[in-house]
Each structure stands twice: as structure tokens, then as C-alpha cells.
Amino acid sequence: MPExxxxxxxxxxxxxxxxxxxxVGVCVHSAKLRSMVPPELAGVLTGQKIQSVERRGKxxxxxxxxxSLLVHLGxxxxxxxxxxxxxxxxxxxxxxxxxxxxxxxxxxxxxxxSLHWTAADPAKHKLLSGIGPEPLTGAFSAExxxxxxxxxxxxVQPFIMNxxxxxxxxxxxxxxxxxxxxxxxTTPAGSLSAADCAKLxxxxxxxxxxxxxxxxxxxxxCREDGKLAYFPQTLGVYDREGEPCRECGGKIRRGRFGNRSxxxxxxxxx
DNA sequence: AGAATTACCTGAGCGC
DNA sequence: TGCGCTCAGGTAATTC
Numbered sequence: 001m002p003e004x005x006x007x008x009x010x011x012x013x014x015x016x017x018x019x020x021x022x023x024v025g026v027c028v029h030s031a032k033l034r035s036m037v038p039p040e041l042a043g044v045l046t047g048q049k050i051q052s053v054e055r056r057g058k059x060x061x062x063x064x065x066x067x068s069l070l071v072h073l074g075x076x077x078x079x080x081x082x083x084x085x086x087x088x089x090x091x092x093x094x095x096x097x098x099x100x101x102x103x104x105x106x107x108x109x110x111x112x113x114s115l116h117w118t119a120a121d122p123a124k125h126k127l128l129s130g131i132g133p134e135p136l137t138g139a140f141s142a143e144x145x146x147x148x149x150x151x152x153x154x155x156v157q158p159f160i161m162n163x164x165x166x167x168x169x170x171x172x173x174x175x176x177x178x179x180x181x182x183x184x185x186t187t188p189a190g191s192l193s194a195a196d197c198a199k200l201x202x203x204x205x206x207x208x209x210x211x212x213x214x215x216x217x218x219x220x221x222c223r224e225d226g227k228l229a230y231f232p233q234t235l236g237v238y239d240r241e242g243e244p245c246r247e248c249g250g251k252i253r254r255g256r257f258g259n260r261s262x263x264x265x266x267x268x269x270x
Numbered sequence: 271a272g273a274a275t276t277a278c279c280t281g282a283g284c285g286c
Numbered sequence: 287t288g289c290g291c292t293c294a295g296g297t298a299a300t301t302c
Contacts, residue, residue, distance in 0.1 A: 003295090034279055034296085058295075075280085075294040110280045112295065127297085154274065163296070170295065258276065259293080 002073040004135070004168030005211035007058050010079050015053040017081045017102055018062065022049045025097035029088050034074060034114045037094065041117055045069065045096065056123070057131050057167035067119035070127065074112025080105050132166045135204050140166055142198035149189040149197065156192060157185035158257050160204065169204060172238045173211070175263050177203040179237045184269045185255060185262040237263040 002010070026042035048064035055061065060079070062069040071079065084101040094106040094115065106113065118125045132148075133139035148165055149156075160166055161174050169177070178185050181203035183196055192200070236246055241254040245265040255262045 072296080074296085076282090108280095109282075110294080112280065114296095152273080158274090161295090171293095260295095261293080 002058065002075075002077065003170040003173050004058055005173075005208055005215055007060060007073060007168070008055055008212050009215035010073070011053050011055045011060055014079055014081055014104060017100070018050040018053055018098070018104065020049065021102075022099040023047065023064075023096055024099050025095075027088075027095040027097065028093070029095070030093040030111075033093060033108065033111050034072075035116075037115050038117045041069075041115065044117060044119075054122075056128050056134070057163055058170075059128060061122050063122070067117060068122040068125075070114075070116040070118065070122060070125065071106070072114045072116075074108060074110065074114065076110045077106060077108035077113035080107065131163050135166050135169060135208055140201060140205075142194065142201045145201045146192070146194050146197040149192055152189040154189055155185060155257060156183060156187045156189045156200070157262050158260070159189035160200070161260075166204070169208075171260055171262070172235070173204070173207055175238050176236055177207045179263075179265060179269060180207055182269050184266075185257075185264050237265060239263065 023045045024047075026045050028037050028041070031037040031039070044066055045064070048066055051063045051065065053060065053062055058072060060071040060073075062071065073079070082103045082105050084097060084103050086103065088095065088105070089107075091109045092105055092107045093111070093113075096104040098104070106115075116125070116127065122128060133144065145166075149159065152159060154162075157174050157178060160169050160177070161171065175185065177200065181196075181199040183192070183200060187196075234246075237252050240252045240263060243252050244250065245252055245268060248265065248267045250265055250267040252263055253266055255264060
């Protein structure tokens with residue numbers, strides 16, 4: 001399930017194939033994603049040259065002179081560069097055909113992904129305008145996290161998963177970051193000390209950048225059979241309920257916020 | 271008003 | 287075989 005590192009590696013992988021390349025066709029195999037694929041997409045994209053491929057949180061932004069295509073991969077979505085003419089398979093929903101002969105193909109088993117078109121500055125689009133700082137930039141700092149969390153009673157895990165607080169941190173990396181810095185996911189955000197916030201901000205940056213580094217060295221988007229799945233990384237706590245903690249050997253426990261699971265080591269996290 | 275919580279979209283995979 | 291349940295991210299809706 002793509003989180004920020006997977007989206008960033010996708011961006012790095014597809015960017016070189018797309019920038020400067022002209023869209024010569026749009027093929028919508030299925031318009032029914034989490035939100036309907038905008039019907040005007042073929043009309044506005046055909047003939048456009050991709051100027052840049054950017055990322056904001058978990059959104060990819062394909063910038064053209066007439067506007068921008070926003071792509072969200074949801075839980076199971078992935079984008080792949082494939083040879084033109086290759087037949088669409090199950091769960092292939094959308095293709096952009098390029099002048100160079102390649103296709104950018106969106107595959108999404110569970111259809112949680114979405115596509116949006118905006119003619120204006122994408123940063124002003126309502127899906128992006130309310131998003132908090134990028135976690136890998138200086139704007140997301142210990143000081144920022146400390147100030148932002150003051151007075152907040154919500155548990156720190158859902159707090160850092162709130163995209164208005166910080167962009168692109170999902171369930172897996174939230175749990176991993178909290179394990180990495182020794183903070184229990186149930187801790188009220190407002191009760192974190194300045195030192196806790198410093199450790200947590202550093203842990204989020206470390207966990208995300210390590211995953212991007214791992215992913216970008218192992219992915220090959222040119223391969224038609226290349227799969228975008230979990231990066232071959234070792235998870236410390238996520239989905240390891242009952243298994244031994246890699247630090248202390250104690251049992252990893254599962255907790256719950258609403259209908260979201262969290263995983264933690266009660267011995268290593270306080 | 272602003273924060274916290276809940277529902278919703280989807281479909282694979284699971285247990286029974 | 288088939289039903290009911292779970293899970294995921296992010297937004298909208300609702301409650302507090």
C-alpha cells in the first residue's frame with residue numbers, strides 16, 4: 001500500500017520517462033475509482049507536454065502547460081511505464097499514451113485511488129491546499145511539531161496521520177516512527193515534551209528517507225512485469241502482533257484507534 | 271469555531 | 287459455496 005516513500009519512488013521512476021514527453025492519447029478502461037475519473041481528461045491532456053512530475057504528500061502531480069493531473073494511489077494503486085500497445089489487464093484503469101511510445105498505466109485492485117484535473121495552480125487545489133508541511137523538509141521541525149501539538153488531546157498516532165499536521169504519514173510509517181523513537185502511540189499529542197517532539201520528528205524523517213533510499217535502489221519501472229509492492233524493508237512493529245520485539249524480545253501488541261490498528265512494543269515505548 | 275470521532279468508498283482474503 | 291467480517295487512506299459528515 002503506497003505511502004509517501006512508495007509514491008516518491010514512483011515519482012523518481014516515472015519522471016524521466018514523462019518529462020518533455022507529449023501525451024498523444026488517453027485511455028480510460030474504468031472511470032469508477034474512489035471518485036469518478038474526470039470526463040474531460042482526454043480532451044485536456046491530449047497534446048500536452050509533461051513539464052514536471054512533482055509530489056505533495058501522497059499525491060503525484062503531473063504538470064502540463066494547460067494544468068495539472070493529480071494522482072492518488074489509494075491503498076493498492078500503482079503506476080507503471082509499459083511498452084505502448086500492451087493490452088490492459090485486470091484492474092488496469094487508466095493509460096496515458098506518450099509520443100515516445102510508452103504508456104503510463106494506472107493499476108488499482110481496490111480502486112481507492114483517484115485522478116483529478118486542475119487548470120489552476122495545483123497547490124491551490126482544495127485537496128492539496130490544507131496539507132501540512134512535507135516531512136522531509138525543514139518546515140517539518142521539532143519546533144513545528146511541538147507547537148502544533150499543544151492543546152491537542154488526540155493520541156499521537158492519529159495526530160501524525162492527520163495530513164493537516166504533516167503530509168503523507170500513513171498507518172505503517174506512523175507506527176514505525178513511534179517505535180523508532182520509543183513513544184507509545186496512545187500518548188496524547190499535547191503531552192509530548194519538546195524532547196519527545198524532537199525525537200519523533202527525527203524518527204519520521206529517518207524512517208521515510210530510509211524507505212525511499214531502499215525503494216529507489218530496488219525498483220525498476222522500465223520492466224513491464226515490475227511490481228510495485230512493499231519495499232524489502234524490515235518492519236519493526238507493523239503487522240507483527242505477538243511476534244518478538246527486535247529490540248527487547250518482548251511481544252508486540254496491537255492497539256486500535258477507531259477502525260485503525262496500531263502496533264507497539266509496551267516495553268520499548270513509553 | 272475548532273477539535274475529535276465516525277462513515278464511507280472497494281475488493282481480497284480470511285474464518286466458519 | 288457463500289456469508290460476514292476486516293483492513294487500508296483520505297475526505298466528508300457528524301458529533302462534541
